[in-house]
Amino acid sequence: MSTVTIYTxxxxxxxxxxxxxxxxxxxxxDEVALDGKADAAKALFARVGRRTVPQIFIGETHVGGCDDLYALERQNRLDALLAP
Structure with a gap:
């Protein structure tokens, strides 16, 4: 499986x-909790242009947030992204 990182x-x-x-x-x-980590939150914003959480990455691909993740699941595209 691809590496998944979720910022929360x-x-x-x-x-x-x-x-x-x-x-x-x-x-x-891998969960990266942004609570009390202003520098990490700024770096994430610089990387994706969004201030909301969660922000989810599968490998190097920025999936987006929760709604985006569920949309991929409904479209039967999530499993392909998660495959190695």
Missing amino acids: KRGCSYCELAKALLNKKGVVF
């Missing part, structure tokens, strides 16, 4: 939904 903040329901889908699919992911 505590108390974010969309972060929890995204992680739930990844867990359901058996995906092991």
Whole structure:
């Protein structure tokens, strides 16, 4: 499986939904909590141009947020992205 990284903040329901889908699919992911990490949040914004969380990467591909992840699942495209 491709490496998955998800940037989150505590108390974010969309972060929890995204992680739930990844867990359901058996995906092991790296979670980067941005709570209290202003420099990391700035770096993420510079990289993707979004301030919202979650922000999800599969390999080097920026998937987007929770809605984007679920859209890929509905379109039957998520499994292909997760494949090695």
